[in-house]
Amino acid sequence: MEIIILPDPNAVARTAADIIQARLEKGRTVLGLATGSTPLGTYEELIRRHCDAGLSFADAEAFTLDEYLGLPPDHPESYRSVIRREFTDNVDLRDTAVHSIDGQAKDPEAEATRFDTAIQAAGGVDIQILGIGTDGHIGFNEPMSSLASRTRIKTLTKQTRLDNARFFPSLDDVPYHVLTQGLGTIREARHLLLIGLGQAKARAVAAAAEGPVTAACPASALQLHPHATVLIDTPAASQLEQTDYYRYAHANKPAWQAY
Numbered sequence: 001m002e003i004i005i006l007p008d009p010n011a012v013a014r015t016a017a018d019i020i021q022a023r024l025e026k027g028r029t030v031l032g033l034a035t036g037s038t039p040l041g042t043y044e045e046l047i048r049r050h051c052d053a054g055l056s057f058a059d060a061e062a063f064t065l066d067e068y069l070g071l072p073p074d075h076p077e078s079y080r081s082v083i084r085r086e087f088t089d090n091v092d093l094r095d096t097a098v099h100s101i102d103g104q105a106k107d108p109e110a111e112a113t114r115f116d117t118a119i120q121a122a123g124g125v126d127i128q129i130l131g132i133g134t135d136g137h138i139g140f141n142e143p144m145s146s147l148a149s150r151t152r153i154k155t156l157t158k159q160t161r162l163d164n165a166r167f168f169p170s171l172d173d174v175p176y177h178v179l180t181q182g183l184g185t186i187r188e189a190r191h192l193l194l195i196g197l198g199q200a201k202a203r204a205v206a207a208a209a210e211g212p213v214t215a216a217c218p219a220s221a222l223q224l225h226p227h228a229t230v231l232i233d234t235p236a237a238s239q240l241e242q243t244d245y246y247r248y249a250h251a252n253k254p255a256w257q258a259y
């Protein structure tokens, strides 16, 4: 796991965009896209590079991480809508190449299996962007999610419903259930790029990076991945113990070594 501490969210967004741009420039790329406020700066930076510098997503495909169960696909807070509004509609990524989970599928379990199969049929995810919940969740894999889990139905914790209530008219409108890529599914992506911003994420970031590998902190599953990059700002790094080493390793990163 490479942990990169940057001074502010803009620097994090630029570095994340550099990593994604470098992958896009290699050819066909399958992106894994997270929702939430954390990746928005990265998406804005990618949109800017598309508009100002011609960065193209024409050869890319994308898979979202998760979806609220029961929300109609065109609901403004469905992750299908959010990812299109915040990112993919603003670049040259074909709409048919943006794959979302159907939160209103008649058979949600079959929908979960369909989604895992579609990821595999696309050749797997090249770069999976991840945020992190205050309880250490990634996607909607709440604490005690199996580290081997596949895409499936989960029940949100009270804390996650409270955290996400800001996107809905009231807490009562936040669904209790979701469909989320599992930790096993996420770990099949070839490169995991976890972004953490702000003091509120410091405890979860420290548990994920320096705590034990445990279902109690789903993001600690990144420790099992051969290619995981953690991009954080200074407040999100404030509870890490090994910051001197992370800064030193980053400052002395060999020029030939890609992210």
Ligand SMILES: N[C@@H]1[C@@H](O)[C@H](O)[C@@H](COP(=O)(O)O)O[C@@H]1O
Binding pocket: 034, 035, 036, 037, 038, 039, 065, 066, 130, 131, 132, 133, 134, 137, 138, 139, 140, 160, 164
């Ligand atoms: N399912 C999403 C996660 O993918 C996201 O990482 C998390 C953190 O959100 P934010 O980035 O807004 O803090 O929120 C939601 O629960």
